[in-house]
Amino acid sequence: MLFSPEQIIAEFATKLGLNLKTLTAIILILALWSLVWKGMALWKSTKRNEKWWFIALLLINTVGILEILYLYVFSKDRGIPEPN
Numbered sequence: 850m851l852f853s854p855e856q857i858i859a860e861f862a863t864k865l866g867l868n869l870k871t872l873t874a875i876i877l878i879l880a881l882w883s884l885v886w887k888g889m890a891l892w893k894s895t896k897r898n899e900k901w902w903f904i905a906l907l908l909i910n911t912v913g914i915l916e917i918l919y920l921y922v923f924s925k926d927r928g929i930p931e932p933n
Contacts, residue, residue: 883913890916893924 852860862872887906894902902919909915 879912883910883916886913886916886920890919893920897924899924 858872859869862869865872867875890906891903894906902923906916906919
């Protein structure tokens with residue numbers, strides 16, 4: 850028995866106790882949240898000339914968690930001035 854993608858998503862939403870519009874809204878909010886944090890983290894890693902952080906932040910999707918950690922933990926000034 851084959852299901853269409855719409856049927857699969859609707860079934861998933863039902864199992865979560867949500868309707869399709871609510872699930873769609875949650876996904877859009879999470880995507881926007883992630884996009885904002887990813888943009889800020891990528892911008893900072895570029896300014897600091899941290900190529901490996903840039904690649905990791907670009908490829909790994911963690912809904913903003915890795916990006917927040919990078920911004921507030923890993924990119925703290927450790928006596929290394931940011932390039933102009």
